Amino acid sequence: MRRALPVLATFLLVIAALGAWAERQLLDADQFTKAGVQLLQQPAIQNTTAAYLSDQLTQGDTVSNELRAALPPRLAPLAGPLTAGAGELADRATKRIMRSGAFQSLWEKSVRLLHNQLVAVIEHGDGPLAKRGVTLDLRPQLGVLAQRLGVRGAATGHKATVKILDGHQIATARKAVNLLKAVRWISAALSVVALVAIVAVWPDRARGLLVAGLTLIVAALIVLVVRRVAGRELVTEVTQNGTAAPAATATWNVLTSLLREIAGTGIVLGALCAIGGWLAGGTAWAASVRRFVAPVVVVHPEIPYIVVLGAIVALLAAGLLPASTRPLGIVLYLVLAGAGVWALRRQIARETEARAAPPPTPATPKAVT
Known part of the structure; x- marks a missing residue:
């Protein structure tokens, strides 16, 4: 029995650590937002985000129509090739803008709003928000990019809204978080008891x-x-x-x-x-x-x-x-x-x-x- 206590304590400690991490990472607003801000500082995330926003900005006919309207009639056929080059220009501009304090402030607000949605659907059950799903809204960032590049009307509609959870995913997440809450505290308490027992029963x-x-x-x-x-x-x-x-x-x-x-x-x-x-x-x-x-x-x-x-x-x-x-x-x-x-x-x-x-x-x- 004495030899089994360290094995039991190890198992309980691992479960308690995983439960504490999951609960704090998901439900603690400051920790969640901190992680979101750290994500934007990663080069790989910056590249992916810049490519996504630039695609959202240049897809469709908005940029092409504005270029065609701005060009003289004889140069109107160049609107298509110029639109293709606008994607690369938008990508470079997005990477530059992402380093600004204004963009990072907007990103932090978007991440905090995402967390508010996540907590609402997990703790308060079904409702209009659960039916719509949990989304990351990057339209403010897209609006800043469109303004800097002088593209009017490109940041309207449902562009730059990324669906994070919907439908059955929300129900699964709610069950998982509730289970982790219970497991975290139970396993933490039992692991402390097991550690104390190791010291107490050892000769x-x-x-x-x-x-x-x-x-x-x-x-x-x-x-x-x-x-x-x-x-x-x-x-x-x-x-x-x-x-x-x-x-x-x-x-x-x-x-x-x-x-x-x-x-x-x-x-x-x-x-x-x-x-x-x-x-x-x-x-x-x-x-x-x-x-x-x-x-x-x-x-x-x-x-x-x-x-x-x-x-x-x-x-x-x-x-x-x-x-x-x-x-x-x-x-x-x-x-x-x-x-x-x-x-x-x-x-x-x-x-x-x-x-x-x-x-x-x-x-x-x-x-x-």
Whole structure:
């Protein structure tokens, strides 16, 4: 039973990490918008978006009619070839405009509106919006591009509205998100119980803490492997390794960057637990380290607290610990770190006293009469 606890905890931690990523990525407005803004900064996404907008701008008869009206009658036959060249001009202009602050601001607003639609259809069920579907509206961006190029009337109608979800896809997404919400919290609670149980049932508590830390690290590494393998398979399935593969890969990398951060947090927490368990363990190296730091720890007990406090603050500042911006999370980390230092210092003090105590005097044998 004891040997099965790390396996169970690893499974629960992986499920909790995937659930936390999916819920935060989909339902957190700031996280969703942040990912959308990061997408626009990817060269592959920029190229795909520019090609799409330029096609939306130049398709149809609008550009051709305006060129024909602007040309002298004898040059009117050139309207067709000039329209074909307008697509390349629009593509270059779009890439240039996409770097402007105005375009990026419009993009951020479009992504936030997309998230509002997504949350509405997931949390509030059926309705007019669910029937219309969830769409990404790029008409404001198309209007800016048309204005810059002097093309009137090209950004009207339903151009530049990209359907993201519709019909049965919305129902499937709603069920999946509700399941992930429940799975996330249940698996997170059970994984904490399993980690505590590892430390509690292990004959050597220090070894149990080491095993719990290694379990966290293994679970985080599995999450990273799942991210890489799933991304490769998904991109291959969707694009068949065609011209859209770079854009799909960039999209997956951005949308799962939060999952990578969660795995990194697991590695950091696991390493801290493993180091603490190793320092308190009975190996010869750990005992040597404790003897080496004993003079400082015993004489100046404030120094280990200051060192550990500095390490925790550095990890919180770097965002490598979960809930690093919440006061309750910060207080919890400080309390746990302080308790760990206190327990380790007590152990070092006991060992120091034992080494300093005089050896017991051997009993004098009684004379035989």
